[in-house]
Amino acid sequence: MKGFKTAAVSFAALLLSLTLTGCVGKEPNEIAYIVALGIDMSEGNNYEITIQYANPTEISGGEEGGKAGSAIIENISVQAPNLYAAIGLANKIVSKTFYLSHARIIVVSREVAEKGLRDITETFIRSDDLRPDIYLAVSPDGANEYLSAVKPAMEVNPAKYYQLVYDKNSFMGIPAGSAKDFFFGIETKNFDSFLPIAGVVGNGEGDEETGEDKSSGGEETGGLGESSSSENEGGGDDMSDKNTKQSEAPENERGFEYKMKDYVGGQAAIELKNKSESMGSAIFEGDKMVGTIGSIEGQMFKLLMGDYKYSYITVFNEQTPEEPVTLKMIQGKKPRYDIDIENKKINVDMFLEGDVSSLPADYNIESDIEAFQKSSEKYIGEDCERFMSDFIKTYDSDTFRLKERCKRKFLTNKSYDEFKESVNFKEYEVSVNVNFKIRRTGLVMREEE
Amino acid sequence: MLQRKEMTALLINVISLKMLLTFPRIFIINSANAAWIQALYNTLVVFLIFFATTKLYRGNKNVIQLAEMAGGKALKILVGMTVFAVLLINFSSVVRIFPESVKSVLLQNFKIEAIVVTFVIAIAIGAYIGLAPVAKVNYLFLPVAGAVLLAFLLLLIPYYRFSNIMPVFGKGYGAIFGKGFNTVSLFSDILFLNILLPHCENAGEARKSGVKALVIGAGISVIILLGYCLVYPYPASKEFIIPVYQLARIIHLSSFFSRFEALFQFVWSILVLLYSSVYVYTMCYVWQITFNLKFYRPLIFPVVLISSVIAMVPNSMLDLIGTEETKSLIVYPIAFLLPIIFGAVSRRYYGEGRRKDESDERI
Secondary structure (H helix, E strand, O other): OHHHHHHHHHHHHHHHHHHOOOOOOOOHHHEEEEEEEEEEEOOOOOEEEEEEEEOHHHHOOHHHOOOOHHHHEEEEEEEEOOHHHHHHHHHHHOOOEEEOOOOOEEEEEHHHHHHOOHHHHHHHHHOOOOOOOOEEEEEOOOHHHHHHHOOOOOOOOHHHHHHHHHHHHOOOOOOOOEHHHHHHHHHHOOOOOEEEEEEEOOOHHHHHHHOOHHHHHHHHOOOOOOOEOOOOOOOOOOOOOOOHHHHHOOEOOOOEOOOOEOOOOOOOOOOOOOOEEEEEEEEEEOOEEEEEEOHHHHHHHHHHHOOOOEEEEEEOOOOOOOOOEEEEEEEEEEEEEEEEOOOOEEEEEEEEEEEEEEOOOOOOHHHHHHHHHHHHHHHHHHHHHHHHHHHHHHOOOOOOOHHHHOHHHOOOHHHHHHHHHHOOHHHOEEEEEEEEEEEEEOEOOOOOO | OEOHHHHHHHHHHHHHHHHHOOHHHHHHHHHHHHHHHHHHHHHHHHHHHHHHHHHHOOOOOOHHHHHHHHHHHHHHHHHHHHHHHHHHHHHHHHHHHHHHHHHHHOOOOOOHHHHHHHHHHHHHHHHHHOHHHHHHHHHHHHHHHHHHHHHHHHHOHHHOOHHHHOOOOOOOHHHHHHHHHHHHHHHHHHHHHHHOHHHEOOHHHHHHHHHHHHHHHHHHHHHHHHHHHHHOOOOHHHHOOOHHHHHHHHOEEOOOEEOOHHHHHHHHHHHHHHHHHHHHHHHHHHHHHHOOOOOOHHHHHHHHHHHHHHHOOOOOHHHHHHHHHHHHHHHHHHHHHHHHHHHHHHHHHOOOOHHHHHHHOOO
């Protein structure tokens, strides 16, 4: 018996030492890590799928450090009916095996988004490789175009680049775009989603290469607003670092984000080398894209959803009508929704705080702080109310999650489902009240004159 | 002989482990976002059953031994085989579900047969070592698993959405309190306490272990279901095969902490191995006392073989999960009724009262 035990223990030790010291399956240097996927329409029922993968030999640069820009990523495009078929095909083209667990974003073209993303969400939700928090974004310029334009100038890790860009933007005017939330929306039918717009900056050189279709994203900019567009003469052919699409973005003349341009992805001037950017939001009804909103309305949407966190905003000031006051606005508390089903009323109470960041030099805000707070409350409230009301009347998209907010009024799913089927929020009256407080005035506090 | 704390830890493992596999899905399908209320209701029911059983039960003989006392060898064999069948039905699901889950999430390129063989070898070794060492390791490991579960629930806080558990009664009162009665099978492994009664110091200690294990096991089940319902809205929540794994995948704290499932898979694997070792040991023990065998170890190989063969009968994971609910419907009435019936029988032999037999029957 003792001999058997010794043999068993020896066998176990040998088994462990042989099996636990190596990688199961592939060695890391045999794997190509996908960081982004792009999906465009193609001929027939196929998609053109762009696989963007990290180039590890350029990322780890030894003592000199890794490279940046286009050197750290490679793109490969194949035509296939879905993501995994494309990866299977691409595996035959490159020496390494593609691996999806580091993929950070799936970019779809506008055509694909308008056709519907149900099949794509079905793929990622079944996949163990793709993470549930992978970002989804819509590119009006085409997914391949966007991924080809991505040249991270300040990052050596391309997956990190997408994470930083889309996490940072989640603080401001674009939605978080989590694939998991998008899936929840279309599966439960409790709400609809917004996804970020991933655009390509149009400079003279780029426009020549890609034709004139690239401006399609800008056509619907500020679709809900009444902003007036101002002419921008700056985008000349002789200035290759200028963005010609910038002139298409309308300038906002309303109180909230006064004098700011209402951009969607591809319209703002950005880094000289990296022509990709993310701004504005694509509106979805179920799994289908039905429109876009710009960065200003995107900020209002985040404010109304309580996802704003903080950012800098400009507010119209009656004392200095030519120049706005810039505030660092913080949303300390989620807005409170009161939906009166019987009287068909939606009441939203928002709670905001702000620090004064910048204002005209000859204006003494300290002497006028109460009035400024009141006027800011009025402008922010009016603009958010107008946006929400127009949005609900324009689209059948419940991106404000109004149905979900009514859930607590019902005891069982059956009664809630009946309500969901019958409710028409277009008939509801929207009212937004803002509670806004200036907390700090920077490092300066001027005395009253 | 097992100490009370070891028996308690062992029972917590056997009760709660199902919640780490596919069992939460049965609750969700039945009651939707009110699955956690159903688990609370099941807890109440099982406590009533447990207290009824302990009121009736006398002595520290298990149902098989009492069957022999009441009806001779024939009844003993009938009861012994019934208990064995109940344990086998329960266990064969785990023998298949766990390796299938490992294949889906960890070893996608491995053959399922290879994973099953490795798994059963590991549990056979555990059963060979014996109940006491496995119970001791389980007792040491359970706090680690508890800490991981706690960290897991805390890390999920940013993902909780209160609206996901609304409307509060989900599919309705009928679904929760009517059809939902069947998921009391979650606690069917409390039968272990009865089978392993001779391994307890006395009936009183066993009773205390049972109460504590039911409270903690039920608490874990309710918390897991509540956490899952708070993160995943219905009907999306009913689509995932292994809900707890799905919760682990979702955790992502900025850029510095993600892929929590790696830690979960480690804890999960150890708990399943301990659970399975105890199961194999108990099945061998049932056979041993049913047929008055001197040793249980020669039974390990055939028991493991039978379990593996039965586990491989369903053609796919789809077939396997399809039979899960039916299996639990067969198992739980037997698991709860046998101790009640033989509890009544035990009064004939140990009728002088619980307090007295607790002091007299010390081993």
